[in-house]
Each structure stands twice: as C-alpha cells, then as structure tokens.
Amino acid sequence: MMVTYKLFSEEIEEVDYQLIAIHTTIEDFRLAYFINKNLSISLSKHPEDLSIQDKNREIYFSRFYFEDDNNSISWNLIQNKSEDDQNMATLSTGLFADSISRVSTKTHLIPEYKRVDYFLKVDKSFTDAQIQETISKIKKIQKVSTVYTIDAEKIKSKNNLIF
Numbered sequence: 001m002m003v004t005y006k007l008f009s010e011e012i013e014e015v016d017y018q019l020i021a022i023h024t025t026i027e028d029f030r031l032a033y034f035i036n037k038n039l040s041i042s043l044s045k046h047p048e049d050l051s052i053q054d055k056n057r058e059i060y061f062s063r064f065y066f067e068d069d070n071n072s073i074s075w076n077l078i079q080n081k082s083e084d085d086q087n088m089a090t091l092s093t094g095l096f097a098d099s100i101s102r103v104s105t106k107t108h109l110i111p112e113y114k115r116v117d118y119f120l121k122v123d124k125s126f127t128d129a130q131i132q133e134t135i136s137k138i139k140k141i142q143k144v145s146t147v148y149t150i151d152a153e154k155i156k157s158k159n160n161l162i163f
Helices: 028-039 128-139
Strands: 018-024 050-052 058-062 063-068 073-079 081-089 099-110 116-122 143-150
Touching: 018 028, 018 128, 028 063, 028 073, 028 116, 028 128, 063 128, 128 143
Parallel strands: none
Antiparallel strands: 018 116, 018 143, 050 058, 063 073, 073 116, 081 099
C-alpha cells in the first residue's frame, strides 16, 4: 500500500514581507536613486531581471535590490509594468499585403494592481511605525504621486513575488 501526501498551497504560502505600492512617472533607475537618498539604503540593479511566463513567452521586469546585513532586511524595488513589442505578420490582401506590424503588449507583474508602477518589497516584518516612516519618506520624492501598503495575503498573483 502506497501513502500519498498532498500539500495545499495555502499551507506553504506564508507572507513574510511588507509590500509598498508606488505610483510615479520616474524611470526605475532614478526612482532607485531617490529611494536610496531618502531611506539611506543602497538599492542597485540586480544582475537578472525578474521574469514570469505569460502565454508561452518570457516577460521581464526590472529589479533593484539591497541586502542590509546589519539589520537583516532585504529590499527589492520591482517594476510592475512591462511592455513587450512583437512582430505580427499581416495575412491580408491589398495595399498592405505581406506587411509586418509591431504590436506592443503591456503585462503586469501583479495584474490586480495595474495602476501601480513599482512595488517596494521589504523582507522583514516592520512595525506600523516603520512602514509609515518609510512611506512618508518615499512620498517626499518629487513626481511620486502616491504611496501605500498592500496586504500581500490578499494578492492572487503573489507567487510572482517569490524570488
């Protein structure tokens, strides 16, 4: 007789990080610079972008990180939107027959929050006071329109944040 064990995803998906949503028009590297300046951390470009599979293609999101060994905190600034250009062959007749058009597809790392431009994932349970202090410092960055926390437990696509 063979015994079968089942693992339910709810049992192993324990969230041990804080997630801060950032709305801004600033480019990723400039935002990382301003966050470094305001929070006194040292975010730097990760050698590998974060990637997910979507409809048989790989989608990449920029990622900046900082390992604060003194305080045992891991900081990750992750892009939420990625634009992917694809060539689409046109199979019509007439003037534009056999032409190739470029189609731009926008994909979101966390589709439930399509308006969020970046997420700051902090791998440590901060107190409410620490989170509010972090948010207020990020809000001081020019061109950042809004910043707030997100309950990561309620995100359907939280598996995209496992890296």
